[in-house]
Each structure stands twice: as structure tokens, then as C-alpha cells.
Amino acid sequence: MGRMNNFLVLMAFCLLSFASHAAAATGTATFYTPPYVPSSCFGFQDNGVMIAAASDAIWDNRAACGRNYRVRCTGGTNQGVPEPCRGDSVVVRVVDYCPPGCRSTIDLSQEAFSQIADPNAGVINIEYEQV
Template identity: 70%
Template sequence: MEFFFSSRGKAQTLAELDIVMNRSREPTCAGASACYGYQDKGVMIAVASDAIGGKAACGRNYKVTCTGSTNQGVPRLCTGKSVVVTIVDYCPPGCRGTIDLSQDAFAIIADHNAGKVNIEYT
């Protein structure tokens, strides 16, 4: 399934995007998140970049599925499962990916050693 968003007045289709796991911390920033301040939203959470709406994506739920490795030398990183995450923070321009998942959420869809995988999300 594809996801549509508007960018500069044009509709664009995003079928597969990169997803990044930050191994050193959960995706929320040190301090309050842009969406929920200091409210605990659990561990199935993610940070949105401008590619999926940035701050406007706050509170949205996305079903994320790994579709393959970004490194062709590392096969079979995807688990075949999907995870539903809630966007709890905003990743400003310069992010390493489209959606930055918590470690717990990433582990459901891919081997944690992957770090970055191709995805589909709805």
C-alpha cells in the first residue's frame, strides 16, 4: 500500500522509505517531545521527519513493515512482521531517515543489527 502526502502543493507517492533505529536512545529528544511534552506514550513510538508531515504527524499511528535491507550484502534482516507506532516527536531537517523507531518497535520488524531498512507504511 502507498502513502500520499502533499509537498509544495503537489501530491507525491511514497511506497518504500528508509527507516532508522537510533541505538543509543529512544527516539524522543532529551527533554520534552514536540508532540506530548513529558507524557509517557509507551515503547511503540517513533519520530517523524518532514517527509511524512513533521510536526503535523504528531499522534498519528503508522503500520510499518520492513521490505528489505538497505545494504545488499546483508540478506534476510526483515522478520516478516509489522508494528504499529505512534508519532511522538519531530525530527527536524537533516534526519537520517523518514521514521526513527524506538528500539522495541524496530526489533519487531527487523534484526536490530540492520540499523536501517527499507519499509512500507500505512
């Protein structure tokens, strides 16, 4: 009976793990540099450095303000930096708007981008999900 319970727990864990990855959307990320205030969402309020600007893909007519997203690098977009990903994910808060013409789905602060990828890459492929 113990083996069956262990098997069921393992299967449940695998299914939950798969479901969390299935919910992630894909896109691209760039980064911007300080100063980070003022921002479209919070004016002159300091929101730290683990922040992002949302493109039209997630802006949702300002509804994205204050949302948190987990962002993970999945690969480079150019040959200049063959493997830019650093293997971690980062959680950022949307505090700003990346206007039309934005080169990415989400524009991360330089500090957030640096945690998940080599800044020399400039633009990376990502998976992201609201948390």
C-alpha cells in the same frame, strides 16, 4: 449459484487486499534509543515504547503528532545484514520529530524497530501507511 457467490467473495477479497498494499508508501526506517521523553509532540508525557519520530517527509508541520502508522520492513539497505526483516509489521504513534539530516523517513523506537527487523541492520527499507 453457490460457486458464483464464492468466486465473487474471493475476487472482492483480492481487490481489497491489493488496494491496501497499493496505498502504502515506501521509505526507510532507523531507530533511536531511550529515553523517549521529552518529545516534540507531547513533552514529558509517557507514550510507551511503540513510538516513532517523523522526518520532514511525514511531519507535516506538527500535524503528524499522534498519528499512527503501520510499518513493514521490505529489505535491507546494506550488505552487512543480508536479510534483516522479521516478517511482521508494527503500528507506532508519532510522538517526536526527526530533524533535518534525519537518515530515514521514520525513526522508530528501538523496541518497534526490533519487532520488524534486526537492529544490526541500522537502516531498512519499509512500506508504511497511516492507520
